[in-house]
Amino acid sequence: MEIFKKYPKLFQWLFLLIVFFALCFAIDVPETYKFIRGQAEFVKDPNQSTYVFLGKEVRYYAFDVFWRLPPLLGWLPIWINDSLFFLMNEWMPMEFWNEDTQEYKSRPIVLQISRNLTAVMTFLIELIREVLLGGLETIVAFTSWDWIDKNPWAELPGLPWTIVAAGATILSYKLSGKGLASFAFLTMVYISIFGQWKPSMQTLSFILVAAPLSFIFGLALGIAAFKSKRIEKALYPILLVMQTMPQYAVLVPALVLFGVGDHAAVIITMVVAVPPMILLTLLGLRAIPPEVIEAGRMSGCSNWQLMFKVLIPTARRDILIGVNQVIMVCFSMAVISAFIGAKGLGFNLLLALNQLNIGLALEAGLCISLIAILLDKMSLAWANKQTDYFGNLTFLQRNKNLLFFGVTVVIGILLAYIGTFLFKGTFNYLFEVPHNKGISTADFWNKGVDWIFDTFFVYIKAFNTWLITEVLQPMRALYLRMPAVATLVLVVGAGYLIGGIRSALVVCGLTLFIALSPWWDRALVTTYMATFGVIVSCIIGFSVGTLCFQNKTSAKFMLGVCDIFQTFPSFVYLIPVMMLFGITDTSVLIAVIVYATIPATRYTIEGLRSVPVGLHDAATMSGVNKFQRLTKIEFPLAFPHMMLGLNQTIVFALFMVIIGAFIGTEDLGQYILKALSDKNGAGIGLTLGICVAFIGLIFDNLIRTWVDKRKKHLGIA
Amino acid sequence: MEKWKITGIMSKESYINKIKDLPEFVRQFLGLIVLTIVIILSFSILNKFYGEGEDLVKRMKIEEERIAQEKKLSELISKLPSGILVTFDGTDKYKLTNELYEAVCNATKLIPQRAIMGANFLNFRAHELYTINGNKISDTFVKWDKEKNKCFAGFVVSGKNVGVDETITVSGEALSFLSTGIDTRVYFIKNF
Numbered sequence: 001m002e003i004f005k006k007y008p009k010l011f012q013w014l015f016l017l018i019v020f021f022a023l024c025f026a027i028d029v030p031e032t033y034k035f036i037r038g039q040a041e042f043v044k045d046p047n048q049s050t051y052v053f054l055g056k057e058v059r060y061y062a063f064d065v066f067w068r069l070p071p072l073l074g075w076l077p078i079w080i081n082d083s084l085f086f087l088m089n090e091w092m093p094m095e096f097w098n099e100d101t102q103e104y105k106s107r108p109i110v111l112q113i114s115r116n117l118t119a120v121m122t123f124l125i126e127l128i129r130e131v132l133l134g135g136l137e138t139i140v141a142f143t144s145w146d147w148i149d150k151n152p153w154a155e156l157p158g159l160p161w162t163i164v165a166a167g168a169t170i171l172s173y174k175l176s177g178k179g180l181a182s183f184a185f186l187t188m189v190y191i192s193i194f195g196q197w198k199p200s201m202q203t204l205s206f207i208l209v210a211a212p213l214s215f216i217f218g219l220a221l222g223i224a225a226f227k228s229k230r231i232e233k234a235l236y237p238i239l240l241v242m243q244t245m246p247q248y249a250v251l252v253p254a255l256v257l258f259g260v261g262d263h264a265a266v267i268i269t270m271v272v273a274v275p276p277m278i279l280l281t282l283l284g285l286r287a288i289p290p291e292v293i294e295a296g297r298m299s300g301c302s303n304w305q306l307m308f309k310v311l312i313p314t315a316r317r318d319i320l321i322g323v324n325q326v327i328m329v330c331f332s333m334a335v336i337s338a339f340i341g342a343k344g345l346g347f348n349l350l351l352a353l354n355q356l357n358i359g360l361a362l363e364a365g366l367c368i369s370l371i372a373i374l375l376d377k378m379s380l381a382w383a384n385k386q387t388d389y390f391g392n393l394t395f396l397q398r399n400k401n402l403l404f405f406g407v408t409v410v411i412g413i414l415l416a417y418i419g420t421f422l423f424k425g426t427f428n429y430l431f432e433v434p435h436n437k438g439i440s441t442a443d444f445w446n447k448g449v450d451w452i453f454d455t456f457f458v459y460i461k462a463f464n465t466w467l468i469t470e471v472l473q474p475m476r477a478l479y480l481r482m483p484a485v486a487t488l489v490l491v492v493g494a495g496y497l498i499g500g501i502r503s504a505l506v507v508c509g510l511t512l513f514i515a516l517s518p519w520w521d522r523a524l525v526t527t528y529m530a531t532f533g534v535i536v537s538c539i540i541g542f543s544v545g546t547l548c549f550q551n552k553t554s555a556k557f558m559l560g561v562c563d564i565f566q567t568f569p570s571f572v573y574l575i576p577v578m579m580l581f582g583i584t585d586t587s588v589l590i591a592v593i594v595y596a597t598i599p600a601t602r603y604t605i606e607g608l609r610s611v612p613v614g615l616h617d618a619a620t621m622s623g624v625n626k627f628q629r630l631t632k633i634e635f636p637l638a639f640p641h642m643m644l645g646l647n648q649t650i651v652f653a654l655f656m657v658i659i660g661a662f663i664g665t666e667d668l669g670q671y672i673l674k675a676l677s678d679k680n681g682a683g684i685g686l687t688l689g690i691c692v693a694f695i696g697l698i699f700d701n702l703i704r705t706w707v708d709k710r711k712k713h714l715g716i717a
Numbered sequence: 718m719e720k721w722k723i724t725g726i727m728s729k730e731s732y733i734n735k736i737k738d739l740p741e742f743v744r745q746f747l748g749l750i751v752l753t754i755v756i757i758l759s760f761s762i763l764n765k766f767y768g769e770g771e772d773l774v775k776r777m778k779i780e781e782e783r784i785a786q787e788k789k790l791s792e793l794i795s796k797l798p799s800g801i802l803v804t805f806d807g808t809d810k811y812k813l814t815n816e817l818y819e820a821v822c823n824a825t826k827l828i829p830q831r832a833i834m835g836a837n838f839l840n841f842r843a844h845e846l847y848t849i850n851g852n853k854i855s856d857t858f859v860k861w862d863k864e865k866n867k868c869f870a871g872f873v874v875s876g877k878n879v880g881v882d883e884t885i886t887v888s889g890e891a892l893s894f895l896s897t898g899i900d901t902r903v904y905f906i907k908n909f
Binding site: 004005008011012015016019023030031032046047062063064065066069070484485488489492493496497501504 | 753767
């Protein structure tokens with residue numbers, strides 16, 4: 001009994017594991033069970049059972065319920081689809097004036113709203129795109145094609161690349177100084193001379209529409225949530241799900257509602273980019289000391305003045321960090337949105353990867369990464385920049401950058417004009433280096449890839465075969481061998497032991513949703529891939545983080561590396577792994593490991609750094625050596641923070657596994673990819689996305705609850 | 718009656734108090750056990766309504782047998798020479814043995830228009846109905862008659878003939894087949 005009292009948790013966990021394994025061994029794999037018989041296929045088979053719910057017929061392979069639960073939520077994707085179809089085609093038809101045909105036309109209101117919304121978005125994107133690249137659409141929108149024919153001078157020529165490059169350099173200088181300005185200049189020159197100017201500006205125009213709109217909506221909703229508890233409670237579950245929902249999955253319903261193209265991509269990007277803005281606005285406003293609010297009230301501020309003159313300026317840094325997040329999400333979405341026809345670098349990257357032209361993909365990927373780093377650094381510099389309210393500056397001192405930019409505009413125009421003479425009969429390189437007319441290193445990289453394959457093929461293949469047959473396949477088989485009841489007992493039991501009955505009920509609900517959907521098997525495969533990635537990432541991340549922490553310079557350097565790697569859109573990680581390992585599960589897993597190692601490393605360093613220096617000194621005075629200090633003091637204290645890193649690692653791994661579907665996996669991601677090209681895929685895509693989000697939320701709930709408890713226990717909460 | 722109720726409530730309270738008095742780790746252990754039992758019980762109840770494991774095994778076994786039989790037949794067909802296969806002597810075509818005749822009969826699903834037109838040639842009413850209704854066939858069948866040890870093939874022609882609905886079944890012995898290398902088709906129906 002004493003031993004039970006001494007280690008109660010150990011025995012509880014042991015009991016849970018014994019029950020889990022007992023159930024696994026007691027429940028045999030049904031004779032009829034085959035993994036390839038995916039229930040999600042919705043194919044007609046005489047062996048399938050059916051049930052009808054809400055008028056929807058669901059077909060499925062019925063097994064012993066202990067083995068696999070019947071897909072009692074199988075009606076959900078069909079219902080979502082039908083509801084969307086009903087909303088878009090039948091609900092509330094109204095008469096609308098059609099400008100083209102000059103007559104009234106009957107249209108369902110949702111369809112009309114979605115078309116109006118897409119028209120506004122298209123107009124905004126075109127407007128910015130034509131400022132950057134030139135074009136006629138915007139002017140024609142206000143006049144007509146006949147008017148343009150008569151007045152050719154009104155055609156927008158677009159800004160020469162030299163002016164945009166100078167603008168970016170001057171802005172970077174103003175925000176952060178010479179370092180960032182040089183980086184901005186080099187990035188712009190690289191983009192231009194490598195012939196990526198047009199796709200880059202297309203991507204930039206997309207971000208310049210999506211980011212400000214996301215900022216406005218996010219800020220407004222953040223303020224509303226700060227003001228009203230009800231709004232906050234209503235937003236909370238959506239924000240929670242959106243944080244773990246793969247960006248890829250939200251594309252599918254967007255296709256149905258807004259069609260294909262940049263406009264749909266902008267709208268769906270806003271859906272993904274608004275949640276972090278809301279969260280950071282809320283965080284910033286919450287962190288304002290009550291004294292500041294009191295001071296504002298005592299000065300006689302109205303509610304409006306208090307919000308916009310006191311609270312928002314005080315929370316400026318957090319809000320601007322939100323802007324940074326919005327920009328990064330927008331950029332990441334700009335790449336992924338290529339799947340629904342958004343033009344730009346993402347589209348070129350997708351096209352190159354589709355053709356297996358790794359060289360071209362690398363060029364586009366490098367371009368994406370450079371712009372991502374630049375935007376990240378610029379927005380962070382903006383967030384950290386303090387306004388000097390007391391500087392007594394002259395007009396010239398205050399506006400020197402603006403004036404300088406004005407001068408560069410004139411020089412840029414002059415250069416472009418001179419270019420018309422210099423490059424007569426060919427492309428005006430001082431105005432724009434056309435796509436595929438710049439320098440290209442694609443051949444070099446392609447030859448490099450061929451060389452790698454020729455030289456290391458035997459080793460790579462041997463490694464691939466070993467990994468797949470000896471590690472991945474057995475691991476996958478183990479996951480698929482878990483009966484539903486055993487998995488549920490394990491997850492709910494873990495929830496109960498970590499966070500009590502409340503946590504158990506939450507994870508039970510989340511797990512049941514997945515188990516009752518038609519994709520339980522696929523979810524198990526997703527979890528197995530993510531688990532493999534997380535285990536390896538954590539081993540690497542924790543080790544590298546711990547080693548780098550030993551030296552201040554190396555820790556700073558590693559955090560910088562993490563910063564840079566974190567800015568790359570996840571899609572970019574697929575390029576080098578495809579280069580080395582071709583199209584296999586190994587490629588996906590290595591991309592997962594690389595991507596997910598970033599938070600593991602970062603949180604380890606930050607966790608170890610957060611240990612008070614006083615404790616170090618106390619430990620040294622007590623005579624402990626370095627290793628003892630690390631294992632007995634630093635690790636236990638940093639462990640809660642490192643677990644938050646694990647949480648992030650899981651989310652990152654899940655995102656990457658889902659994107660990995662592009663190079664062939666058998667998990668939920670593959671079904672999301674299929675749903676993208678299915679006319680009835682909206683419901684399926686959304687349900688699959690929720691399933692992935694719920695896998696993330698199960699781990700999130702368990703880890704966060706444990707971390708909170710542990711922090712309280714250690715007295716660092 | 719009231720007294721019983723009060724005693725009942727008191728005993729319940731005393732049980733709750735007893736549980737509350739238990740040490741924290743024991744309570745948590747009990748909670749875990751209860752939770753596990755509740756989950757397993759819920760699955761047992763669901764299994765009563767939705768568990769069709771054994772039924773499915775039976776159905777799938779039948780289906781698998783059918784697939785295996787079809788596979789065997791298609792393997793056999795792929796070994797046959799392409800062209801006309803006959804069941805009688807007197808031609809230079811490939812002659813089917815009795816076993817092969819049965820196997821080919823069971824594997825054959827198609828009756829091409831040539832065979833239909835040939836059979837119709839000897840059934841004027843069927844031919845008329847077939848032509849009036851745009852060469853439409855309602856149904857076809859190829860069956861092995863175990864008693865007679867013969868293969869019978871036929872088809873159903875239906876439609877309007879001068880405003881009257883008519884249905885005629887034409888059937889006869891399938892005496893020859895056409896092997897395409899992928900499948901076999903009835904080549905000649907002897908309906909006289």
